[in-house]
Amino acid sequence: MARILSTNLESDITSALATLSLAFAAAVLLPSCQRAPLPQYVTTAPVVAQRTELTDDLLALLPAEQRNLPAAQKEAAWLADTAQKAAASIARLNNPLLWPAWMNNRLVNAPFNIRERGLCWHYQHDMYRELRRRKLQYFTLGCNVRDRGEGSEHNCVYICAAGSSWPQAVTLDAWRRNGRLSTYTQDELADENWEDRPSTTSLLSWIYPEEHTYPVEHWALVKSGKKWNDYVPSWVENGRNTRQGKIMYSNMYNGLKQRNGKPTDY
Numbered sequence: 001m002a003r004i005l006s007t008n009l010e011s012d013i014t015s016a017l018a019t020l021s022l023a024f025a026a027a028v029l030l031p032s033c034q035r036a037p038l039p040q041y042v043t044t045a046p047v048v049a050q051r052t053e054l055t056d057d058l059l060a061l062l063p064a065e066q067r068n069l070p071a072a073q074k075e076a077a078w079l080a081d082t083a084q085k086a087a088a089s090i091a092r093l094n095n096p097l098l099w100p101a102w103m104n105n106r107l108v109n110a111p112f113n114i115r116e117r118g119l120c121w122h123y124q125h126d127m128y129r130e131l132r133r134r135k136l137q138y139f140t141l142g143c144n145v146r147d148r149g150e151g152s153e154h155n156c157v158y159i160c161a162a163g164s165s166w167p168q169a170v171t172l173d174a175w176r177r178n179g180r181l182s183t184y185t186q187d188e189l190a191d192e193n194w195e196d197r198p199s200t201t202s203l204l205s206w207i208y209p210e211e212h213t214y215p216v217e218h219w220a221l222v223k224s225g226k227k228w229n230d231y232v233p234s235w236v237e238n239g240r241n242t243r244q245g246k247i248m249y250s251n252m253y254n255g256l257k258q259r260n261g262k263p264t265d266y
Helices: 002-029 039-043 045-059 070-094 101-108 120-131 198-207 243-258
Strands: 139-146 154-161 169-173 182-184 194-196 221-223 231-233
Touching: 039 045, 039 070, 045 070, 045 169, 045 182, 070 120, 070 139, 101 120, 120 139, 120 154, 120 198, 139 169, 139 198, 221 243
Parallel strands: none
Antiparallel strands: 139 154, 139 194, 154 169, 169 182, 221 231
16 A cells, blocks of 8 residues: 555656646746747737836936937837847748747758748848837947857847947847747846947948838848858848848748838738
8 A cells, every 4th residue: 555655646747747847848938939929919018018128228218418408209119119129020031930939940051941030130231220210319220249159149239329339228129039039138138148249230230221211021141052051141242142132032922012112011
């Protein structure tokens, strides 16, 4: 009898541990195991609240004498609103599968192009592109990177006050949760290996001048077709004539046609 009870107890413990493991996995993985958000996602109450919080975080970057200026508040609100909407739009265009973002990376890098885009630096380029649609007076944009050159490397966009610089910034991450924007203040990233990436900022600021009108389907770089990780500028001849270059130009043409010339889908 004691042996039977012991066996049952072991079974119950094993079952309980399995349940806890599943619950833990769900808590860790489910936030990133989501398809791209639908357009109405950005109008939900939690997202609107996050947008207000992001606006406040951006205003906190400014000198005290600027924070209550209507123009500064309007610019901060535009950046927060555009970042939320653009993050969702970028994910919809990348069309991630129901997996964590890092699994979608493997599909992008797969030999048979299971997914065309979706790496963190793709999201970085696209977010920078979208936030350059307006001339900024009180804020400026930059690109940053965590664990540069390592397998865990991660790229994002940041916003800082005009005249200021990294790391006095708010970081925007549209990749980690498949288009559901995550934001981080300087203090929240203090214990991680983040650094400025001025070379990427310089490149993207040249490709996307302020108030540009490139459509959301525009990509700064396209796969050359030579190696899985070899990319070329999308605007040069050998970029335009690549398989991915042709896809991009077709997507831009069709997108603009569907939207009656409107560059964004949000």
